[in-house]
Amino acid sequence: MTTKDFLLEIGSEELPSAPLDAARAELPRLLGSALDDAGLAHGEIRVVSSPRRLAALVSDVASATEAKTQVFRGPKVAQAYDADGNPTKAAMGFSRGKGVDVGALEVVEFKGEKHVAVTLGEPAREATELLGPIAEGVIAALSWPRSMRWGSTTERYCRPVRWIVCLFGDEVVDVRYANVVSGRRTWGHRVLAPGEHEVPDPASYLDVLEGAYVLDHDARAARIREGIAALEDELGLEVDTPASTFAEVVNLCEWPTVLAGRFDERFLEVPQEIICEAMLKHQRCFPAFNADGSLSRTFILVSNGDPAHNEAIVEGNERVVRARLDDAAFFFEEDLKASMEDWLESLAQVTFQEKLGTLRQKVARMERLAGEVARLAGEDDVTIAQAKRAAHLAKADLVSQAVVEFTSQQGVMGGHYARAAGEDEVVAQAVAEHYRPRYAGDELPGGVVGSAVAVADKLDTICGMFAIDEPPTGSKDPFAQRRGAIGVIRLLERMPNASLRALIDVALGLYQEQGLDFDRAEVARAVAEFFSGRLQTMAREEGAEADAVAAIAHTGVVDPAEFLSRVRALEAARAEAGELMDDLAQAFLRATHLADPALGTEVDLAALGEAERALYEATEAAEADVEAALADDRFSDALAALAALRGPIDRFFEDVLVMDHDPAVRRRRLVLLNRFAAPFAGVADFAALAKVS
Amino acid sequence: MGKASAPTFQEMIFALQRYWAKQGCAVMQPVDTEVGAGTFHTATTLRSLGPAPWAACYAQPCRRPTDGRYGENPNRLQHYYQFQVLMKPSPVNAQELYLGSLAEIGLDATAHDVRFVEDDWESPTLGAWGLGWEVWIDGMEVTQFTYFQQVGGIECAPVPVEITYGLERLAMYSQDVDSCFDVVWCRDPEGRELTYGDVFHENEREFSTYNFEVADVAALRQHFDDYENQCQACLDRGLPLVAYDCALKCSHAFNLLDARGALSQTERMNYILRVRSVAKAACVAWMEASETKAEVAK
Numbered sequence A: 001m002t003t004k005d006f007l008l009e010i011g012s013e014e015l016p017s018a019p020l021d022a023a024r025a026e027l028p029r030l031l032g033s034a035l036d037d038a039g040l041a042h043g044e045i046r047v048v049s050s051p052r053r054l055a056a057l058v059s060d061v062a063s064a065t066e067a068k069t070q071v072f073r074g075p076k077v078a079q080a081y082d083a084d085g086n087p088t089k090a091a092m093g094f095s096r097g098k099g100v101d102v103g104a105l106e107v108v109e110f111k112g113e114k115h116v117a118v119t120l121g122e123p124a125r126e127a128t129e130l131l132g133p134i135a136e137g138v139i140a141a142l143s144w145p146r147s148m149r150w151g152s153t154t155e156r157y158c159r160p161v162r163w164i165v166c167l168f169g170d171e172v173v174d175v176r177y178a179n180v181v182s183g184r185r186t187w188g189h190r191v192l193a194p195g196e197h198e199v200p201d202p203a204s205y206l207d208v209l210e211g212a213y214v215l216d217h218d219a220r221a222a223r224i225r226e227g228i229a230a231l232e233d234e235l236g237l238e239v240d241t242p243a244s245t246f247a248e249v250v251n252l253c254e255w256p257t258v259l260a261g262r263f264d265e266r267f268l269e270v271p272q273e274i275i276c277e278a279m280l281k282h283q284r285c286f287p288a289f290n291a292d293g294s295l296s297r298t299f300i301l302v303s304n305g306d307p308a309h310n311e312a313i314v315e316g317n318e319r320v321v322r323a324r325l326d327d328a329a330f331f332f333e334e335d336l337k338a339s340m341e342d343w344l345e346s347l348a349q350v351t352f353q354e355k356l357g358t359l360r361q362k363v364a365r366m367e368r369l370a371g372e373v374a375r376l377a378g379e380d381d382v383t384i385a386q387a388k389r390a391a392h393l394a395k396a397d398l399v400s401q402a403v404v405e406f407t408s409q410q411g412v413m414g415g416h417y418a419r420a421a422g423e424d425e426v427v428a429q430a431v432a433e434h435y436r437p438r439y440a441g442d443e444l445p446g447g448v449v450g451s452a453v454a455v456a457d458k459l460d461t462i463c464g465m466f467a468i469d470e471p472p473t474g475s476k477d478p479f480a481q482r483r484g485a486i487g488v489i490r491l492l493e494r495m496p497n498a499s500l501r502a503l504i505d506v507a508l509g510l511y512q513e514q515g516l517d518f519d520r521a522e523v524a525r526a527v528a529e530f531f532s533g534r535l536q537t538m539a540r541e542e543g544a545e546a547d548a549v550a551a552i553a554h555t556g557v558v559d560p561a562e563f564l565s566r567v568r569a570l571e572a573a574r575a576e577a578g579e580l581m582d583d584l585a586q587a588f589l590r591a592t593h594l595a596d597p598a599l600g601t602e603v604d605l606a607a608l609g610e611a612e613r614a615l616y617e618a619t620e621a622a623e624a625d626v627e628a629a630l631a632d633d634r635f636s637d638a639l640a641a642l643a644a645l646r647g648p649i650d651r652f653f654e655d656v657l658v659m660d661h662d663p664a665v666r667r668r669r670l671v672l673l674n675r676f677a678a679p680f681a682g683v684a685d686f687a688a689l690a691k692v693s
Numbered sequence B: 001m002g003k004a005s006a007p008t009f010q011e012m013i014f015a016l017q018r019y020w021a022k023q024g025c026a027v028m029q030p031v032d033t034e035v036g037a038g039t040f041h042t043a044t045t046l047r048s049l050g051p052a053p054w055a056a057c058y059a060q061p062c063r064r065p066t067d068g069r070y071g072e073n074p075n076r077l078q079h080y081y082q083f084q085v086l087m088k089p090s091p092v093n094a095q096e097l098y099l100g101s102l103a104e105i106g107l108d109a110t111a112h113d114v115r116f117v118e119d120d121w122e123s124p125t126l127g128a129w130g131l132g133w134e135v136w137i138d139g140m141e142v143t144q145f146t147y148f149q150q151v152g153g154i155e156c157a158p159v160p161v162e163i164t165y166g167l168e169r170l171a172m173y174s175q176d177v178d179s180c181f182d183v184v185w186c187r188d189p190e191g192r193e194l195t196y197g198d199v200f201h202e203n204e205r206e207f208s209t210y211n212f213e214v215a216d217v218a219a220l221r222q223h224f225d226d227y228e229n230q231c232q233a234c235l236d237r238g239l240p241l242v243a244y245d246c247a248l249k250c251s252h253a254f255n256l257l258d259a260r261g262a263l264s265q266t267e268r269m270n271y272i273l274r275v276r277s278v279a280k281a282a283c284v285a286w287m288e289a290s291e292t293k294a295e296v297a298k
Helices: A017-038 A089-098 A127-141 A202-211 A217-235 A243-250 A265-269 A272-282 A307-337 A340-349 A359-376 A381-394 A401-405 A412-420 A425-433 A448-467 A481-493 A500-513 A520-541 A546-553 A560-576 A578-594 A610-631 A635-643 A646-655 A663-680 B009-022 B094-104 B167-175 B196-214 B217-236 B240-259 B265-297
Strands: A003-012 A045-050 A053-062 A068-076 A106-110 A113-122 A161-168 A185-187 A196-198 A257-262 A286-289 A295-303 A351-353 B054-063 B079-088 B114-118 B121-123 B128-137 B140-151 B161-166 B184-187 B193-195
Touching: A003 A127, A003 A185, A003 A202, A017 A045, A017 A053, A017 A127, A017 A243, A045 A202, A045 A217, A053 A127, A053 A202, A068 A089, A068 A106, A089 A113, A127 A161, A161 A185, A185 A202, A196 A202, A217 A243, A217 A257, A217 A286, A217 A295, A257 A307, A265 A295, A265 A307, A272 A286, A272 A295, A272 A307, A272 A412, A295 A307, A307 A401, A307 A412, A307 B140, A340 A359, A340 A381, A340 A412, A351 A359, A359 A381, A359 A448, A359 A500, A381 A412, A381 A425, A381 A448, A401 A412, A412 A425, A425 A448, A448 A481, A448 A500, A448 A520, A481 A520, A481 A560, A500 A520, A520 A546, A520 A560, A546 A560, A560 A578, A560 A635, A578 A635, A578 A646, A578 A663, A610 A635, A610 A646, A610 A663, A635 A663, B009 B054, B009 B079, B009 B094, B009 B167, B009 B184, B079 B167, B079 B196, B094 B114, B094 B140, B094 B161, B128 B161, B140 B167, B161 B167, B184 B196, B193 B196, B196 B240, B217 B240, B217 B265, B240 B265
Parallel strands: none
Antiparallel strands: A003 A053, A003 A161, A045 A053, A068 A113, A106 A113, A185 A196, A257 A295, A286 A295, B054 B079, B079 B161, B114 B128, B121 B128, B128 B140, B140 B161, B184 B193
């Protein structure tokens, strides 16, 4: 079978970066399975992309599909022909169904019987006739997050399609999409090689592109990295290239040139967070830092222009950055003239949530809740007062000009303003960090004051939303309650003494004081259950077994540190003594199945037999040990205490028939089993651990 | 003052008008009602709808009360100009035509770093959206380039392309000045310059004061209600063009209320929905009226 390389290039107006990256992953999947479905053998599929093109190069595509034959078995010969050898209705029906003359039936043997049969062939199909429809199907099937129409056509794509190159070897494959007809001409860089460039065959595609000043994605990324590294060396700086901005910069050029611009020294007095955000998010430039970690006046830009005009391009970018930074500096300086207390009062005009009131009201609740978090965590009065103060100031910057403009610097700017206003450094830092953790894996606030405010902020939102019966659903979580809950869990893990249930109750109480009407106990239960769900997910993500997580969850523990350390201890105990724990769980399950809680736990000591007495005594001892262990958070010891019951309960089940004929004996033994189950309750639900055998 | 070789503000407008006229656009004048963007002109909003081809361009003064800075910020104005081009159906070489227009206003695209940076456009008050870019020259956003998909809640078929130039930004760039008030508006035969600041600086100060401090909230709410009612009355009488004009008045009253800080978030959302519903109704009525006319013509 001869093979040739295949090229499909979809030329378009500039594709947006994130959808382009998604399509780079999707295109080879779509094309590969379309070729497979058509029966065209092929080699590697390589994606090539730039802002104006998405292309696939496929090596060694078969020039035709394999011819196929298939034998269809019909009725047995005995039923296919009558005594005279004439075909029966069965034979005629079969041959008609397969579209052949009844005279053309063959005979095959199957399991020792002779059957009539038909051999049908599917002829080989030429790749040249299959590839066009495959390409058209793939173009239409790319799943853009938002697609569009253009001109007078109705086909959709991410941006208007302007040309298509489709080659099988050196032959053009006919592809039509939205009035565009395929050919062998691609388009070069808008400025450096404008117009059409002929592609002789797929093998020369990348060379033709490079000759037309277009580099593929990875080559551009590499060239930009090299350019940045060279400037870092030359200038003695370290350039910050966050992944999201870098990915975008790579997809905004076809022929990158890395250049350095400078901004005025006076901007170094503006908080570097808004300077960096202005450069990264608004200008797609990278900030550069001095060896001592301070922000430098240099910024890095990646041009797609003609390198002959580098000087003018840098100058232009410097002007734009200057205007941006002027704005940022103006906002910051204006903000410094205002007072945080005034901002705080204007939060009374800003709705937090329609039913939950204004941001000013939220701040009032946060103050008290943050104080309570610090108090329950065991902090001293100074720290409690700092937590309240930081919560008081935490949201003020939301109405500052800098945050209205650079929203993602909320908190951070508040920290700067608090510091400038002479607040305690601890308070300023807590204001700056109280939105943390903002995403999975984000840092937590550095200190306990910031952590207390962060817990108060997030827990207040969660409790409020549950109080108005708007918990997060699969599709709706506008207040990011799930992320907030994970944040609270991570924060409380570091404050093991602050009881989550107690804090939920305080948070709900504050809403009631504000006049919100709801069933406090019921909502508290729902919030605790929500946290339990999050905890279970987190424990599972840590790698814990589902049954161990369920066993701890069933005890009703929701304090994060306790929950997670119990899961870990249980997992450790099972890893160390798996058989023992399994056996204990089975015994527990058997005991609870038999036991009748209605009978109580008052054991009639006088009548106990030997095995019964041994179990009773072991239970008494285990209960005392468990209690002592749980009292000082020695969860592994609690498990060890329960493990000591394994021998006595096994012996009990071996020696004693629980369901004795004598109702009094039976009753006594059932009460003993109730007693046996009692010390387990506070540790873990062992029934959940019993593997179904 | 700025580079003497660069076109003045008025020369830029002349040049763009001539250029787009050559591409087949009808040169229109601005709509004479307050609007927040050139898109609100009937020549864009209403003409984007329906099957008939359309190509027009015009300079449009825009009012965005919340952007006022009392004339103290060199980059922000509550009243500024957009140069707007609308072509339906969008031509295959729309981007090339646009790049060609830059040379006409003193910006040679081959000597700069010109990018098309993703920017999807949505107007909640017009019930409209489209996909496209903001165009950057050496990092500065100078133009919005959008393929309309829906206007007034109605699918656009064929699809128009809208090109919106920020005239002050472009002028600042090509004249190399750092404040829009220093942009040269025109020069007389003796070379004396009239600047943008001479024309509009006082206007910024006064209107910022009015928008933020003086505008009567109760009266604006009343205006809004009145124009909303008028819009309905016009729709009832089959006058979609007048109804649309009333919708624009509602939109401006809303913008002023917003600048006054008079609206809570919920209220703000309600006002946006009310503007959208009158704007949509006017668009639908205009579509129906033009379809009826087309039927009669057959």
